Amino acid sequence: MTLKLDKVNRGPHLSTLVASSISREIAQGRLNPGDQLPTEQALATTFGVSRNVVREAIARLRSEGRIWSQQGRGAFVADVANSPVLTIDHDALQQADAFKSLFELRGALEVKAAAFAAQRRTDADLQAMKSALAAMNTAPYGSVAWLKADLEFHRAVVAATRNSYMEQFLIFVSERVRESILAAGNQQGSDDMASTTLGEHNRILDAITAGDANAAQEAMQLHLNGAAQRVGLHVNDL
Amino acid sequence: MTLKLDKVNRGPHLSTLVASSISREIAQGRLNPGDQLPTEQALATTFGVSRNVVREAIARLRSEGRIWSQQGRGAFVADVANSPVLTIDHDALQQADAFKSLFELRGALEVKAAAFAAQRRTDADLQAMKSALAAMNTAPYGSVAWLKADLEFHRAVVAATRNSYMEQFLIFVSERVRESILAAGNQQGSDDMASTTLGEHNRILDAITAGDANAAQEAMQLHLNGAAQRVGLHVNDL
DNA sequence: CAAACCATAGTTGTATGATAACATGGCAAC
DNA sequence: GTTGCCATGTTATCATACAACTATGGTTTG
Numbered sequence: 001m002t003l004k005l006d007k008v009n010r011g012p013h014l015s016t017l018v019a020s021s022i023s024r025e026i027a028q029g030r031l032n033p034g035d036q037l038p039t040e041q042a043l044a045t046t047f048g049v050s051r052n053v054v055r056e057a058i059a060r061l062r063s064e065g066r067i068w069s070q071q072g073r074g075a076f077v078a079d080v081a082n083s084p085v086l087t088i089d090h091d092a093l094q095q096a097d098a099f100k101s102l103f104e105l106r107g108a109l110e111v112k113a114a115a116f117a118a119q120r121r122t123d124a125d126l127q128a129m130k131s132a133l134a135a136m137n138t139a140p141y142g143s144v145a146w147l148k149a150d151l152e153f154h155r156a157v158v159a160a161t162r163n164s165y166m167e168q169f170l171i172f173v174s175e176r177v178r179e180s181i182l183a184a185g186n187q188q189g190s191d192d193m194a195s196t197t198l199g200e201h202n203r204i205l206d207a208i209t210a211g212d213a214n215a216a217q218e219a220m221q222l223h224l225n226g227a228a229q230r231v232g233l234h235v236n237d238l
Numbered sequence: 239m240t241l242k243l244d245k246v247n248r249g250p251h252l253s254t255l256v257a258s259s260i261s262r263e264i265a266q267g268r269l270n271p272g273d274q275l276p277t278e279q280a281l282a283t284t285f286g287v288s289r290n291v292v293r294e295a296i297a298r299l300r301s302e303g304r305i306w307s308q309q310g311r312g313a314f315v316a317d318v319a320n321s322p323v324l325t326i327d328h329d330a331l332q333q334a335d336a337f338k339s340l341f342e343l344r345g346a347l348e349v350k351a352a353a354f355a356a357q358r359r360t361d362a363d364l365q366a367m368k369s370a371l372a373a374m375n376t377a378p379y380g381s382v383a384w385l386k387a388d389l390e391f392h393r394a395v396v397a398a399t400r401n402s403y404m405e406q407f408l409i410f411v412s413e414r415v416r417e418s419i420l421a422a423g424n425q426q427g428s429d430d431m432a433s434t435t436l437g438e439h440n441r442i443l444d445a446i447t448a449g450d451a452n453a454a455q456e457a458m459q460l461h462l463n464g465a466a467q468r469v470g471l472h473v474n475d476l
Numbered sequence: 477c478a479a480a481c482c483a484t485a486g487t488t489g490t491a492t493g494a495t496a497a498c499a500t501g502g503c504a505a506c
Numbered sequence: 507g508t509t510g511c512c513a514t515g516t517t518a519t520c521a522t523a524c525a526a527c528t529a530t531g532g533t534t535t536g
Contacts, residue, residue, distance in 0.1 A: 013489075015297050039516060050491045052290060055518085059253050059294040060301045065328035065417070071517045072498030078328075080417050085302060085322040086410045088403070101401045108350035108404070109343070116342070152267075159266055163339040164258075166346070167265045168324055169407075175318050251518075277487060288520045293489085309488045310527030481534070489526070497518070506509075 014049050015056035021047070022057065026066060026077055033079040037067065040075075099180060103231075106173040107224045109166060110154070114204060114220035115213040117160035125160035129153055129205050136201070141194035147178055153201060157208065157220075181231065193230060200226055252287050253294035254329045259285070260295065261325075264304060264315055271321075275305065275313040298327075324407075326414045337418055341469075344411045345462045348392065351408060352442060352458035353451040355398035363398035367391055367443050374439070379432035389416070391439060395446065395458075419469055431468060438464055 022043075025031045037043070040058070044051040058075055061067045069075035088102075117125070135149035151174055158170045200223035207215035260281075263269045275281070278296070282289040296313055299305045302325045307313035330336050355363070373387035389412070396408045438461035445453035 013297075016301070019301070052490065056294050056297040059251070060298050063254070063257070063298045063327045063329050064301070069517070074516060085326075086324045086407065087322050098403070101403045104401055105404045105407060109346055112346035112349075155267060163342055164262060164265060164336070165324065165326075165339050165343045169343070171265055171267075172318075172321070172323050290519070307488070312487060
């Protein structure tokens with residue numbers, strides 16, 4: 001750990017450089033799991049930066065699970081260090097079967113999310129769902145406003161689960177679904193479709209309002225099956 | 239009886255709270271891609287912390303790809319296209335409710351995965367599940383070999399769904415859950431627990447073998463409820 | 477008039493010192 | 507031997523200051 005950082009290097013932030021440097025020490029085995037890192041002050045002087053920069057780097061490594069620290073003791077190398085982020089190749093999603101798989105995954109989560117929402121929703125949640133449905137009601141089927149309101153409804157449902165991880169993932173997927181639908185652009189929906197979709201949404205809202213988890217689950221399942229057909233995916237049993 | 243504070247119960251760092259809070263604003267759509275975040279000073283005053291803490295939180299969000307910042311301009315919410323699907327912050331996972339949320343997410347996925355597996359499994363899938371169960375049978379409860387075999391069984395189940403995203407996602411989440419459990423400290427298990435767990439697994443395998451989606455779903459749900467109790471989560475309705 | 481220039485304020489990046497919270501070991505008192 | 511106290515070291519947080527950079531508006535200049 002005798003690397004001195006050059007200030008002339010105007011690329012990333014200093015904390016990023018420090019973090020990668022420590023990360024490299026761990027990866028190369030010069031710092032083993034359980035080892036105690038030098039003190040923040042020591043790291044600051046060896047890297048030639050302020051202790052503040054070192055702290056930002058440590059905070060980042062800690063959030064990644066590479067190290068853990070305790071007040072009054074020090075920072076230590078963690079035993080397991082896997083990447084805490086999951087990414088999906090954006091290009092691969094353009095293929096039909098990949099999209100179908102993602103849609104399936106979304107369905108599994110969203111159905112359960114509806115059940116949780118029925119158990120945990122607040123009045124504010126219900127209000128958000130209602131206003132989203134109202135917006136959908138006044139917008140023409142398939143329009144941008146309609147899609148936006150639709151997204152808003154599903155977002156309100158998953159927000160009512162009080163589960164931030166579900167929220168994070170479902171919102172990601174919803175964005176992708178929306179992009180894909182917009183890209184397809186052939187939404188020549190009939191009034192029939194509009195009323196059907198609205199009816200499905202209303203059933204979901206009713207079940208969540210009543211606090212009936214099973215009914216909410218089933219209603220969401222029906223809605224997703226219908227949505228899959230309307231999008232062009234033929235799903236027998238999602 | 240004096241009880242030492244568990245790692246899970248100990249309050250996380252302020253920067254973690256701030257980071258989660260901002261993350262939530264983004265997830266809930268109150269901050270949209272391209273939006274500029276409040277200044278560090280403003281965030282510091284609104285959260286009631288020093289600007290230093292805000293900077294640590296921002297450094298982490300930046301490393302996760304959720305925001306980007308430029309000196310002299312400000313910090314902005316990153317575009318959805320290159321944002322990660324899911325980020326699991328190890329530091330945040332020390333909070334009990336975050337762990338519960340992640341466990342919930344895993345449950346929602348795994349239950350549905352069991353149903354898909356029952357419909358799509360091949361003989362090779364069944365063989366993989368069987369050998370995993372056999373390995374679990376000969377290993378002592380809670381040992382490394384037992385944990386490995388357990389993971390192998392669940393991996394075989396999700397592999398049988400023929401959905402690569404579900405596989406990728408579920409394995410990712412399961413590993414994070416497992417890490418968190420291991421980090422919280424080892425719990426000693428009785429032979430009673432071992433036989434109970436094995437029985438649950440056998441029922442899952444039977445249902446999948448029979449091709450009964452509903453039974454597989456229920457068996458997996460029972461297994462996860464049991465696992466939640468064994469881990470110490472009091473979950474009545476996962 | 478338009479373009480280049482400059483001045484100024486606002487924002488992020490970094491440095492520094494100080495205080496509080498916590499852990500650990502030594503040492504005295506009992 | 508055990509308990510309680512104190513000194514020391516470390517992380518966590520705060521507060522302030524300065525440097526680097528950007529945006530913006532006004533001013534000068536061609």
